[in-house]
Amino acid sequence: MIRPFGIDEILFIVAAxxxxxxxxxxxxxxxxIGGLVVALARVSQVRALRYLAxxxxxxxxxxxxxxxxxxxxxxxxxxxxxxNPWLAASLxxxxxxxxxxxxxxxxxxxxxxxxxxxxxxALGLGYVDRMKSIVLPxxxxxxxxxxxxxxxxxxxxxxxxxxxGFVELTRAGQIINNATFVPFKVxxxxxxxxxxxxxxxxxxxxxxxxxxxxxxxx
Amino acid sequence: xxxxxxxGRADSxxxxxxxxxxxxxxxxxxxxxxxxxxxxxxxxxxVVCGPSGSGKSTLIRCVNQLEAVQEGRIVVDGIELTAxxxxxxxxxxxxxxxxxxxxxxxxxxVLRNCMLALMKVRGIARDxxxxxxxxxxxxxxxxxxxxxxPAQLSGGQQQRxxxxxxxCMNPKIMLFDEPTSAxxxxxxxxxxxxxxxxxxxxxxxxxxxxxxxxxRQVADRVIFMDRGEIVEIAGPTEFFGxxxxxxxxxxLGQITGH
Amino acid sequence: MDYQxxxxxxxxxxxxxxxxxxxxxxxxxxxxxxxxLVAIVCAAGKTGGPRPVRxxxxxxxxxxxxxxxxxxxxxxxxxxxxxxxxxxxxxxALVALTVNVGAYATEIIRxxxxxxxxxxxxxxxxxxxxxxxxxxYIIVKPALRTVYPALTSQFIYLMLTSSVVSVISATDLAAxxxxxxSQTFASFEVYLxxxxxxxxxxxxxxxxFSLVERMAFNYPLSR
Ligand SMILES: Nc1ncnc2c1ncn2[C@@H]1O[C@H](COP(=O)(O)OP(=O)(O)O)[C@@H](O)[C@H]1O
Ligand SMILES: [Mg+2]
Numbered sequence: 001m002i003r004p005f006g007i008d009e010i011l012f013i014v015a016a017x018x019x020x021x022x023x024x025x026x027x028x029x030x031x032x033i034g035g036l037v038v039a040l041a042r043v044s045q046v047r048a049l050r051y052l053a054x055x056x057x058x059x060x061x062x063x064x065x066x067x068x069x070x071x072x073x074x075x076x077x078x079x080x081x082x083x084n085p086w087l088a089a090s091l092x093x094x095x096x097x098x099x100x101x102x103x104x105x106x107x108x109x110x111x112x113x114x115x116x117x118x119x120x121x122a123l124g125l126g127y128v129d130r131m132k133s134i135v136l137p138x139x140x141x142x143x144x145x146x147x148x149x150x151x152x153x154x155x156x157x158x159x160x161x162x163x164x165g166f167v168e169l170t171r172a173g174q175i176i177n178n179a180t181f182v183p184f185k186v187x188x189x190x191x192x193x194x195x196x197x198x199x200x201x202x203x204x205x206x207x208x209x210x211x212x213x214x215x216x217x218x
Numbered sequence: 219x220x221x222x223x224x225x226g227r228a229d230s231x232x233x234x235x236x237x238x239x240x241x242x243x244x245x246x247x248x249x250x251x252x253x254x255x256x257x258x259x260x261x262x263x264x265v266v267c268g269p270s271g272s273g274k275s276t277l278i279r280c281v282n283q284l285e286a287v288q289e290g291r292i293v294v295d296g297i298e299l300t301a302x303x304x305x306x307x308x309x310x311x312x313x314x315x316x317x318x319x320x321x322x323x324x325x326x327x328v329l330r331n332c333m334l335a336l337m338k339v340r341g342i343a344r345d346x347x348x349x350x351x352x353x354x355x356x357x358x359x360x361x362x363x364x365x366x367x368p369a370q371l372s373g374g375q376q377q378r379x380x381x382x383x384x385x386c387m388n389p390k391i392m393l394f395d396e397p398t399s400a401x402x403x404x405x406x407x408x409x410x411x412x413x414x415x416x417x418x419x420x421x422x423x424x425x426x427x428x429x430x431x432x433x434r435q436v437a438d439r440v441i442f443m444d445r446g447e448i449v450e451i452a453g454p455t456e457f458f459g460x461x462x463x464x465x466x467x468x469x470l471g472q473i474t475g476h
Numbered sequence: 477m478d479y480q481x482x483x484x485x486x487x488x489x490x491x492x493x494x495x496x497x498x499x500x501x502x503x504x505x506x507x508x509x510x511x512x513l514v515a516i517v518c519a520a521g522k523t524g525g526p527r528p529v530r531x532x533x534x535x536x537x538x539x540x541x542x543x544x545x546x547x548x549x550x551x552x553x554x555x556x557x558x559x560x561x562x563x564x565x566x567x568x569a570l571v572a573l574t575v576n577v578g579a580y581a582t583e584i585i586r587x588x589x590x591x592x593x594x595x596x597x598x599x600x601x602x603x604x605x606x607x608x609x610x611x612x613y614i615i616v617k618p619a620l621r622t623v624y625p626a627l628t629s630q631f632i633y634l635m636l637t638s639s640v641v642s643v644i645s646a647t648d649l650a651a652x653x654x655x656x657x658s659q660t661f662a663s664f665e666v667y668l669x670x671x672x673x674x675x676x677x678x679x680x681x682x683x684x685f686s687l688v689e690r691m692a693f694n695y696p697l698s699r
Contacts, residue, residue, distance in 0.1 A: 062632075062678040064639035066650060067671040074664040078479045152542065159544035163643060170546055183554035191543045191551060198542035282602055310604040321599035325617045325695045334613060335603035369698040380599075387603065 005180040010189065016172030017193055023158045023168055026090045028151060031097020038102025040131070043109050053102065060099030066160050068092050073164045089161035096157065100150055108143040109135060145208040152198045152205070159194070169193055233296045235260045235391050235422040236281055241290035243276055243446075250276045252446040254290070258391075258424065263417050265433040265454075266426045268443035269469060274426040277443065278393045281424065282313040295390050311339060314384030318396040320376040322368035322383070328355065329364040332383045340387070347386075354382040358412050374405030378412055385416075392416065394425040428473055434458060442466045485660035486669050489652075496652025497673060499566065503648060504635040504681075507573035511634070512585075512627075514578030519585040520611055533582065540579035545637050548572050553644040569641035569648070577634045584626045588619030621693045628685040632678050639674065649673060 041053035073088035112135050162171035173190035177183050236258040243251035250273050258264055266274045279285045283306045292299040294309045322331050332351035336342045355361045358378040368376055398406045410432050417436045433440050440457040442450040450466045461467050518533045549572040592615050600610035642651035653670040657663040
């Protein structure tokens with residue numbers, strides 16, 4: 001039975017934006033925590049930690065997000081957590097975001113002039129104080145623009161969760177398309193919605209990057 | 219006004235190499251060249267000097283239209299530059315240019331730097347282009363560097379390659395924009411010597427430089443520019459011995475006396 | 477966990493995996509090559525083209541960069557037939573990947589072009605070369621060299637992204653995995669092996685790229 005592509009169908013797709021946003025938010029929050037751990041491990045004084053974190057980053061940056069989703073999805077099942085798209089998508093995207101944010105933030109930490117670090121050695125600050133009150137606040141300033149940039153990548157990445165049956169924007173589009181058979185309009189609408197989510201963030205990231213570049217040139 | 223076409227230059231022996239009449243050049247609202255009238259004879263060597271920002275580069279860059287002018291007429295070797303893009307193409311083939319920063323192509327060997335325009339602009343076959351390139355590298359006394367890349371050469375060597383590269387195109391006029399300013403002092407002489415040789419062979423040259431020794435030895439006339447104007451133009455003996463304008467005297471005092 | 481991993485069914489179907497791998501390689505290298513061409517043209521258009529051309533290229537770049545690849549490939553494979561443009565799955569995959577990487581590579585290559593000093597162009601102009609010749613003979617190679625690391629990481633990302641084409645039943649490595657897992661139900665094991673294969677691919681790609689770098693950009697840089 002072919003349905004027309006009417007206002008209900010459009011609303012169904014638009015409403016699915018909330019699940020894309022929810023999944024992005026979860027992955028971003030989880031990825032922020034994981035990313036901080038990865039970043040700190042990458043610049044740690046402990047060699048084993050550094051290599052462990054490097055291996056983690058290489059693994060997640062060297063394999064497709066889709067495979068990461070599949071492995072978590074089927075892996076959770078093996079571990080007895082059953083088939084759960086919500087859990088699988090959240091976990092996989094969190095692990096994924098942790099690697100990418102970790103690598104971005106490592107770069108930012110390393111971009112903090114080492115003199116700052118040495119000055120804080122001289123002040124007799126311990127590792128935790130040094131990181132917390134000197135290095136990280138400065139790294140954070142550098143990190144904002146690329147982090148927003150990654151957020152765009154993450155939002156786009158959540159579309160792959162549709163493949164393991166998580167109903168978000170892309171999956172909603174597929175469902176409507178299967179009922180209405182007007183793919184040009186359906187996927188056009190879905191594309192516009194993603195664009196509306198991502199474009200402002202891209203512009204923001206670019207604007208902040210430029211502003212930061214100007215600030216550091218002085 | 220006669221619109222001289224590339225074909226119509228049978229009488230070229232008597233024609234000036236460069237004629238500029240009432241040339242005005244603006245960068246946006248900034249008036250960079252103010253009413254320039256200048257005629258350069260065939261085989262003449264002109265040295266252009268003046269303070270930084272006075273329009274020296276702009277002046278010689280108008281001759282091969284690296285800069286377009288807003289008013290006035292420029293005729294190069296009988297071809298009216300200001301009369302259309304075809305003429306600009308023709309003029310660029312006949313005018314060689316050497317820059318302060320050498321501007322060699324870093325990804326090509328010295329030989330390829332010299333061959334590129336021969337092959338792509340003149341349409342000359344590879345073998346012949348290579349032979350020509352080697353001949354001119356010989357002339358600037360670095361035939362042994364032919365297979366090297368620009369980054370492997372000293373500044374003086376690079377500038378001589380740049381001269382050879384321009385000469386390969388068999389230009390009728392050579393433009394030099396501060397060719398020795400970016401060089402370490404010990405390399406200035408080798409480049410100036412190359413230019414002096416070229417002058418002896420009768421090349422028409424317009425040279426922006428502060429090498430006053432070169433000017434005395436080679437120049438037929440020296441131009442002093444300030445704030446976009448040609449302030450003074452005279453033979454070197456008169457120019458250095460008895461400059462007429464106060465601004466020229468001040469300038470010469472600054473660069474010679476210390 | 478009392479689950480026993482069973483890799484036997486995966487390796488029984490290794491031939492199938494290899495043919496999928498071949499398609500993944502074809503798609504990756506095809507899109508790299510075509511995408512770079514698209515990008516060079518677009519980057520040239522963005523730096524030197526007339527205003528409407530620059531505007532169109534900007535729209536292309538922004539649309540691609542701000543929508544998911546999955547939607548792009550759906551649009552190309554399912555949506556374009558409405559306009560009478562119909563592709564086989566593998567062709568649609570190649571087109572989608574090319575369009576996608578072309579947009580990212582345009583921005584990268586444009587940055588490379590902008591890093592070229594003005595004097596290079598002036599020297600070419602003074603020698604009588606035409607703008608197209610200047611671009612082709614003087615700008616492209618040094619520009620590509622400057623941005624080579626950024627460009628090749630984008631290519632590796634492209635190869636990983638290509639796993640998504642399995643959703644339109646293109647016959648790439650990931651699709652081979654889907655086939656095998658639906659027959660054997662050893663889903664986790666199948667995807668584990670395939671993930672490992674992608675990892676090996678990305679390592680191999682970066683090795684290959686640095687080899688190419690050493691061969692293609694063998695001229696020294698001035699200090
Ligand atoms: N592309 C340009 N845009 C705007 N102003 C320019 C440009 N090129 C040169 N100028 C200005 O024109 C004046 C003359 O420049 P130039 O001919 O390079 O001087 P010179 O070679 O005597 O140092 C300077 O004030 C310079 O700032
Ligand atoms: Mg100058």
